[in-house]
Amino acid sequence: MNNTSLQSAIQYAHDHRDRFRAEFEDLLRIPSISMDAAHQADIEHCADVLVAEMSRIGLENCRVIATRGHPVVYGEWLHAGDNKPTILLYAHYDVQPIARPDLWDSPPFEPTMRDGKLYARGCVDDKCSVWGNLKAFEAMLAANGALPVNVKVFFEAEEELGSPNVQPFVVANKDLLNADTLLLSDGPFVPEQPVIGYTVRGTVMAEVTVHGPPHDLHSGRYGGAVQNPLHVVANIIASLHDTSGRVQIAGFYDDVRPLTDEERALLDEMWQTVGASLEAAAGVEHFWGQAMGSFAERTTALPTLDVNGLWGGHSGDGIQSIIPSSAGFKVTIRIVADQNPHKVGELFKQHVLSFADETVTIAVNLLDVSWPFTMAADGAPIEALQRAFEATLGRRAMLLRHGGALPIGGMFQHELGIPMTMLGFGAGDNSHAPNEYIAVDNWHLAIATAIHFYHHLADTMMNVGNTS
Amino acid sequence: MNNTSLQSAIQYAHDHRDRFRAEFEDLLRIPSISMDAAHQADIEHCADVLVAEMSRIGLENCRVIATRGHPVVYGEWLHAGDNKPTILLYAHYDVQPIARPDLWDSPPFEPTMRDGKLYARGCVDDKCSVWGNLKAFEAMLAANGALPVNVKVFFEAEEELGSPNVQPFVVANKDLLNADTLLLSDGPFVPEQPVIGYTVRGTVMAEVTVHGPPHDLHSGRYGGAVQNPLHVVANIIASLHDTSGRVQIAGFYDDVRPLTDEERALLDEMWQTVGASLEAAAGVEHFWGQAMGSFAERTTALPTLDVNGLWGGHSGDGIQSIIPSSAGFKVTIRIVADQNPHKVGELFKQHVLSFADETVTIAVNLLDVSWPFTMAADGAPIEALQRAFEATLGRRAMLLRHGGALPIGGMFQHELGIPMTMLGFGAGDNSHAPNEYIAVDNWHLAIATAIHFYHHLADTMMNVGNTS
Numbered sequence: 001m002n003n004t005s006l007q008s009a010i011q012y013a014h015d016h017r018d019r020f021r022a023e024f025e026d027l028l029r030i031p032s033i034s035m036d037a038a039h040q041a042d043i044e045h046c047a048d049v050l051v052a053e054m055s056r057i058g059l060e061n062c063r064v065i066a067t068r069g070h071p072v073v074y075g076e077w078l079h080a081g082d083n084k085p086t087i088l089l090y091a092h093y094d095v096q097p098i099a100r101p102d103l104w105d106s107p108p109f110e111p112t113m114r115d116g117k118l119y120a121r122g123c124v125d126d127k128c129s130v131w132g133n134l135k136a137f138e139a140m141l142a143a144n145g146a147l148p149v150n151v152k153v154f155f156e157a158e159e160e161l162g163s164p165n166v167q168p169f170v171v172a173n174k175d176l177l178n179a180d181t182l183l184l185s186d187g188p189f190v191p192e193q194p195v196i197g198y199t200v201r202g203t204v205m206a207e208v209t210v211h212g213p214p215h216d217l218h219s220g221r222y223g224g225a226v227q228n229p230l231h232v233v234a235n236i237i238a239s240l241h242d243t244s245g246r247v248q249i250a251g252f253y254d255d256v257r258p259l260t261d262e263e264r265a266l267l268d269e270m271w272q273t274v275g276a277s278l279e280a281a282a283g284v285e286h287f288w289g290q291a292m293g294s295f296a297e298r299t300t301a302l303p304t305l306d307v308n309g310l311w312g313g314h315s316g317d318g319i320q321s322i323i324p325s326s327a328g329f330k331v332t333i334r335i336v337a338d339q340n341p342h343k344v345g346e347l348f349k350q351h352v353l354s355f356a357d358e359t360v361t362i363a364v365n366l367l368d369v370s371w372p373f374t375m376a377a378d379g380a381p382i383e384a385l386q387r388a389f390e391a392t393l394g395r396r397a398m399l400l401r402h403g404g405a406l407p408i409g410g411m412f413q414h415e416l417g418i419p420m421t422m423l424g425f426g427a428g429d430n431s432h433a434p435n436e437y438i439a440v441d442n443w444h445l446a447i448a449t450a451i452h453f454y455h456h457l458a459d460t461m462m463n464v465g466n467t468s
Numbered sequence: 469m470n471n472t473s474l475q476s477a478i479q480y481a482h483d484h485r486d487r488f489r490a491e492f493e494d495l496l497r498i499p500s501i502s503m504d505a506a507h508q509a510d511i512e513h514c515a516d517v518l519v520a521e522m523s524r525i526g527l528e529n530c531r532v533i534a535t536r537g538h539p540v541v542y543g544e545w546l547h548a549g550d551n552k553p554t555i556l557l558y559a560h561y562d563v564q565p566i567a568r569p570d571l572w573d574s575p576p577f578e579p580t581m582r583d584g585k586l587y588a589r590g591c592v593d594d595k596c597s598v599w600g601n602l603k604a605f606e607a608m609l610a611a612n613g614a615l616p617v618n619v620k621v622f623f624e625a626e627e628e629l630g631s632p633n634v635q636p637f638v639v640a641n642k643d644l645l646n647a648d649t650l651l652l653s654d655g656p657f658v659p660e661q662p663v664i665g666y667t668v669r670g671t672v673m674a675e676v677t678v679h680g681p682p683h684d685l686h687s688g689r690y691g692g693a694v695q696n697p698l699h700v701v702a703n704i705i706a707s708l709h710d711t712s713g714r715v716q717i718a719g720f721y722d723d724v725r726p727l728t729d730e731e732r733a734l735l736d737e738m739w740q741t742v743g744a745s746l747e748a749a750a751g752v753e754h755f756w757g758q759a760m761g762s763f764a765e766r767t768t769a770l771p772t773l774d775v776n777g778l779w780g781g782h783s784g785d786g787i788q789s790i791i792p793s794s795a796g797f798k799v800t801i802r803i804v805a806d807q808n809p810h811k812v813g814e815l816f817k818q819h820v821l822s823f824a825d826e827t828v829t830i831a832v833n834l835l836d837v838s839w840p841f842t843m844a845a846d847g848a849p850i851e852a853l854q855r856a857f858e859a860t861l862g863r864r865a866m867l868l869r870h871g872g873a874l875p876i877g878g879m880f881q882h883e884l885g886i887p888m889t890m891l892g893f894g895a896g897d898n899s900h901a902p903n904e905y906i907a908v909d910n911w912h913l914a915i916a917t918a919i920h921f922y923h924h925l926a927d928t929m930m931n932v933g934n935t936s
Binding site for chain 1: 669671673675680681682683685686687688689690691692693694695696698699701702703704705706707708709713746750751752753754755756757760763766767770772773774775776777778779780781782783786787788789790791792795797798800802826827835870871872873
């Protein structure tokens, strides 16, 4: 690491902090709401603004690229040298809609400072990361004429829609996006307790429908003589777990990667920090499934299956004495490395379909899946980020295993097969709510952290030779 | 049986058929809708009209009696002699509301004749029976100055509400209502295929709620560590039957009265007549539970249990990855003689509550129950009715075991402990629908059948000595 160039870039960012914030506010004035077709022009305008800024600060080949949905933005700087790694940066420039404008204390697209906080839609999710990374690049390029690593920038505008077109785009543009590592830049930045999610579970979601008689039947006339789809639904769900909590689908655990001793130690450490509050937040006196492992292990390192809803027959007031013609349920399966969501979905489907017989037909609709991902906790990208946190915050981040999903992360890891880490710039709150805000001083701290990270990455990560 | 007095009464009814119909139309003009408080005065007016008519034709002690709800009407004629049986007549003078007045071809409370059919709300359910029985009594009293049996008349006005106040009234007035047999006069009159329901199942209805965490939890964060109420609901329902269809609640079948050979023969005979159409109406290719007995036996002679609806979590579009805080289901249990609905309800409740543990609490709400009832197929009241059908229709009725419930019948049999039979005057259709109608000629035939029935009852039924 060139300490002089690092300090020069940090100094540049510090000297231009007011301008950085003013530009950020300009970006926040663009209502790039991806869910609302009325804002299509705003999305396109926002993409143009980003490309112009990327070119201005010295990135190259900057352009808007059409997809089947909203456009993505691409730019690159690949002059760090063959012996330096290439990092792919991901962030998104679309924002949540304004469901309740009346609940905002200031207009969501008129950025307003109050008590050191900047209020605006998208300031914390995720334009802070979009603009913050560009400002880190600007600081390094302006101060030193170069970046410490090769960089590819990839911004999308459909994250709030579930990123439906990113995976096809990535698959179709693997050469363009190929890199040695990925930085997923979305999420919170908490100086008091920095965290790095290094493991995220994947998901398989499915809907099951059991079809019985062609129309509802009177249970007084046909009860006991016609199979009741509600009973079949119950039989299926009851078959999914044993009393210990173990999922009973054949082959369900086959591809589960066991925890290493090191991962188990990290998990214990994490649980000592977050376990008590997580358990308290559940509001539950007695937990379940202890025979399968510790709470932390069950919710982050093992696959689980939960029915999320069921339906059938009359559920309103009173009783309607019917055998309904159909019934169903919805389920989310959480999977871990090295499970394949498509394979697990198929195992689930076959298990459920085995309940079909001459009295009922069963339909299993496998919905969107997401891949799990896991990174080496001591790998180079995470170590670079840890050193950055040490430099700017005086502490290393806690390594988190997430129980939930981060579909975009799993997709990138699955499609590109490269290590990744996460650095969000979201030093605020209310990301999907009224009065979204970011603490501006901490945003500047996140920019400094990013500058440190890119510099450290040049040292910790060897070029593995697959840049294009 | 005094054949002369019978023929005199039949002749009287025939001679006055036009007046009978005109009076019936007057009754139908009264909108005695029990569900609508706006018609309270109409209910009371209708009761007064009935009492006046009962007094006019020669019944005694005729009066309106207040209940906690709509009033009942009572009258009696007890001069047939101690050696003659006393029969309690039940019918109801309230009618269904008019949900869709626009679908009526003529105003529902302006009785209108078209093609031999009289259209009016309540004509078939159940004012035809109220007025028809009174006209039978009038014919006998006017022609002969006496009735062949002792008679107590009991009309209520809350049948369309589920008769909530009849059971308390009966319990509080057992001396007043005490009789040797009961005629339940409500239901269809079908000259082409007369039927007598001689066995009806009872019901136990219940709602079950499983309470887990105090609020919905994210299944990515807590799945596998917090018991899922949806899974518990499924476990409970799945435990209720084995694969043969046998209910698994301990003691469930203990009090079931086995079919006698004679009852089984009647059941087979009934099934030869109605089985094919009942099976076809289900629209089902393959039936269920055959190991428990024949279709007819399972649906009329054995208790059954069906879940009628379930709820919990998110059942709308898409998936919400939650562990819901609660879930539940509704169930109808059909019981047969000699099961006690309260006992069966308690067995169900204990079975379900056994699934409660430290992770979930369970609430079982036992709703209204109804008693099963069964009559001796060859008993005196049924035989009297069969002879009446032979006289007026030239055929005996088919004896039906009903799979559904007739709560008022089960209640009377349970509270009064007397044999009963059923004779409806409803020679029409659309009883709860627009354009309710009755075929007037067949209504007159039903009146003649009633006259025959009361005369035959005097012969077939010995006074068992418990009249008051």
